[in-house]
Amino acid sequence: MENDKKWIADTIDKIVSKISWVSEKSKNKIPYTTVEGVHDNRLDSTVAWTPDNGRNWWTNGFFAGMMWQMYVATDDKKYIDIARFSEEQLDQCFDDFYGINHDAGFMWLPTAVADYRLTGNEASKRRGLHAANLLAGRFNPAGDFIRAWNDFGDGRDTKGWAIIDCLMNIPLLYWADKELKDCRYYNVATKHADTAKKYFVRNDGSVNHIVEFNPQTGEYIGSHGGQGYGHGSSWTRGQAWAIYGFALSFRHTSNKEYLDAAKRVAHYFIANIPESGLIPVDFRQPETPEIEDSTAAAIAACGLLEVASHVGEYEVAVYEVAAKKLLRTLSEKRCNFGPDNDCILENCTASYDEKQHEYNIIYGDYFYMEGMFRLNGKWADIW
Ligand code: GLY
Numbered sequence: 161m162e163n164d165k166k167w168i169a170d171t172i173d174k175i176v177s178k179i180s181w182v183s184e185k186s187k188n189k190i191p192y193t194t195v196e197g198v199h200d201n202r203l204d205s206t207v208a209w210t211p212d213n214g215r216n217w218w219t220n221g222f223f224a225g226m227m228w229q230m231y232v233a234t235d236d237k238k239y240i241d242i243a244r245f246s247e248e249q250l251d252q253c254f255d256d257f258y259g260i261n262h263d264a265g266f267m268w269l270p271t272a273v274a275d276y277r278l279t280g281n282e283a284s285k286r287r288g289l290h291a292a293n294l295l296a297g298r299f300n301p302a303g304d305f306i307r308a309w310n311d312f313g314d315g316r317d318t319k320g321w322a323i324i325d326c327l328m329n330i331p332l333l334y335w336a337d338k339e340l341k342d343c344r345y346y347n348v349a350t351k352h353a354d355t356a357k358k359y360f361v362r363n364d365g366s367v368n369h370i371v372e373f374n375p376q377t378g379e380y381i382g383s384h385g386g387q388g389y390g391h392g393s394s395w396t397r398g399q400a401w402a403i404y405g406f407a408l409s410f411r412h413t414s415n416k417e418y419l420d421a422a423k424r425v426a427h428y429f430i431a432n433i434p435e436s437g438l439i440p441v442d443f444r445q446p447e448t449p450e451i452e453d454s455t456a457a458a459i460a461a462c463g464l465l466e467v468a469s470h471v472g473e474y475e476v477a478v479y480e481v482a483a484k485k486l487l488r489t490l491s492e493k494r495c496n497f498g499p500d501n502d503c504i505l506e507n508c509t510a511s512y513d514e515k516q517h518e519y520n521i522i523y524g525d526y527f528y529m530e531g532m533f534r535l536n537g538k539w540a541d542i543w
Contacts, residue, residue, distance in 0.1 A: 327405020
């Protein structure tokens with residue numbers, strides 16, 4: 161325990177000292193990754209791979225989320241201004257409209273909703289509610305699911321696609337329900353979570369990434385491999401979204417079935433953590449190449465800490481010990497606290513099939529910080 165306290169306190173010091181200069185350096189950017197150690201900027205069209213990957217890119221809320229974590233950890237108001245830069249830049253996404261998909265939660269929970277919760281800013285509340293309506297509008301009552309992505313423009317029809325990641329977006333609907341006392345949002349969120357529980361969680365506790373329904377009839381069609389190794393495999397970040405997402409649905413509804421689902425996926429995840437504590441992109445990928453995804457480790461740690469916060473004293477250690485192992489491994493082996501790189505976390509991978517693997521990704525830094533700040537007991541609750 162004493163040993164834990166020391167590495168947590170030392171690591172928090174390192175995070176705070178790094179992000180205090182990174183935040184100044186990148187205050188006019190919305191970063192996703194780094195180029196030669198320097199944050200890129202999703203607002204700069206020269207780095208945007210496609211129009212959707214620019215201002216509308218799904219990760220554009222996370223740098224602001226890091227700033228809200230820093231604000232709560234340090235009480236330094238400079239972080240409010242830096243967080244608001246991203247929040248205000250995202251207004252244009254509402255006008256663009258076509259780039260918005262189920263990731264509205266990832267974009268507006270760590271920006272507008274965090275701002276409203278922490279400062280009472282009315283303009284932020286309006287933004288959050290607008291985003292919640294756009295998310296709720298993607299619900300398909302035939303099949304009871306929220307449509308994930310818009311069509312990719314490559315011939316694939318994604319109207320019937322739901323993905324496991326969306327469980328992390330529906331807290332935007334739980335928030336809107338509480339703000340407006342309008343149960344439509346709650347109903348959409350819980351119907352989607354019920355569908356995820358029924359169709360995504362496999363018997364062994366692992367989860368599918370993508371499930372397809374007939375968008376007219378709601379009939380189950382099948383699953384797709386998505387960002388993991390292949391069909392039927394076990395994309396680790398997807399498993400992590402499921403642990404955290406189901407646990408959050410329990411937090412917002414008190415429906416124990418969601419906590420049970422979170423625990424099942426958590427047990428599967430914990431059983432598959434390698435001795436090294438480093439997490440592969442997919443638990444079922446071939447032994448070589450050994451591709452890692454540190455974001456999966458950080459997100460799973462946050463999810464496990466969420467589960468731990470809802471279980472009794474005899475169970476809590478199962479989840480806490482695993483979360484600490486993941487975060488400690490990242491802290492000791494996969495963090496760069498030095499001045500030569502604007503990101504902290506190394507060896508992040510967006511997708512098994514992508515050409516590039518093991519680089520810096522902003523949501524890796526966000527969830528690593530959230531996990532460490534949670535362990536330290538002073539953190540911004542974004543979800
Ligand atoms: N939500 C998309 C991803 O995890 O890559």
